[in-house]
Amino acid sequence: xxxxxxxxxxxxxxxxxxxxxxxxxxxxxxxxxxxxxxxxxxxxxxxxxxxxxxxxxxxxxxxxxxxxxxxxxxxxxxxxxxxxxxxxxxxxxxxxxxxxxxxxxxxxxxxxxxxxx
Amino acid sequence: xxxxxxxxxxxxxxxxxxxxxxxxxxxxxxxxxxxxxxxxxxxxxxxxxxxxxxxxxxxxxxxxxxxxxxxxxxxxxxxxxxxxxxxxxxxxxxxxxxxxxxxxxxxxxxxxxxx
Numbered sequence: 001x002x003x004x005x006x007x008x009x010x011x012x013x014x015x016x017x018x019x020x021x022x023x024x025x026x027x028x029x030x031x032x033x034x035x036x037x038x039x040x041x042x043x044x045x046x047x048x049x050x051x052x053x054x055x056x057x058x059x060x061x062x063x064x065x066x067x068x069x070x071x072x073x074x075x076x077x078x079x080x081x082x083x084x085x086x087x088x089x090x091x092x093x094x095x096x097x098x099x100x101x102x103x104x105x106x107x108x109x110x111x112x113x114x115x116x117x
Numbered sequence: 118x119x120x121x122x123x124x125x126x127x128x129x130x131x132x133x134x135x136x137x138x139x140x141x142x143x144x145x146x147x148x149x150x151x152x153x154x155x156x157x158x159x160x161x162x163x164x165x166x167x168x169x170x171x172x173x174x175x176x177x178x179x180x181x182x183x184x185x186x187x188x189x190x191x192x193x194x195x196x197x198x199x200x201x202x203x204x205x206x207x208x209x210x211x212x213x214x215x216x217x218x219x220x221x222x223x224x225x226x227x228x229x230x231x232x
Contacts, residue, residue: 041224042222042225043162043208045220048218048219050218055218056218056219088160090160092162103150103167103169103212103214103217105164105167106152107164108154108162109161110160110161111160111161
């Protein structure tokens with residue numbers, strides 16, 4: 001069983017809808033991530049939160065709006081999406097740290113399969 | 118620049134065969150970390166192993182083994198006596214010491230294990 005939980009598992013939305021993806025982890029990790037994955041491609045980084053602050057935004061369009069309400073939760077608010085935004089959205093978490101024994105692996109959720117019609 | 122290359126797009130084997138998935142990386146960092154992930158059809162990426170650049174010892178975990186060679190910038194993954202449940206896409210990834218939140222993924226290798 002995954003320790004990173006994402007809801008919903010599937011989402012179909014129209015281009016004028018507003019929806020949110022949710023992610024929760026209880027591993028005490030202080031870094032949380034959103035990745036987007038298209039079919040037959042590797043995951044593509046969108047956002048990173050470190051200690052609940054946005055630390056990386058990979059030039060993601062503003063129709064995607066991340067939010068980190070606390071150390072366990074991560075949301076991705078969606079508005080006015082395009083059909084090409086249809087993809088698997090993966091949340092991940094990791095410890096934050098540097099050093100020779102660090103660089104914690106990512107722990108992924110099962111993802112939300114998003115279809116924009 | 119950080120880059121990971123998985124030249125094998127898709128591999129098909131028959132159950133009980135051994136199979137090696139190749140991973141070649143590029144980095145200017147002297148300290149870096151390499152990872153392998155498995156993505157079954159269900160979609161979740163499952164962490165398999167992390168290797169630090171200063172530890173070239175190979176590792177074995179059950180039917181899985183990893184061969185890290187800094188001289189050739191490779192971190193290959195071998196599955197011994199493959200099983201149908203090993204069918205998945207496998208990703209190799211790299212992160213650096215100072216940009217530890219950025220993971221550079223290879224394009225993935227799809228492994229089909231046929232009964």
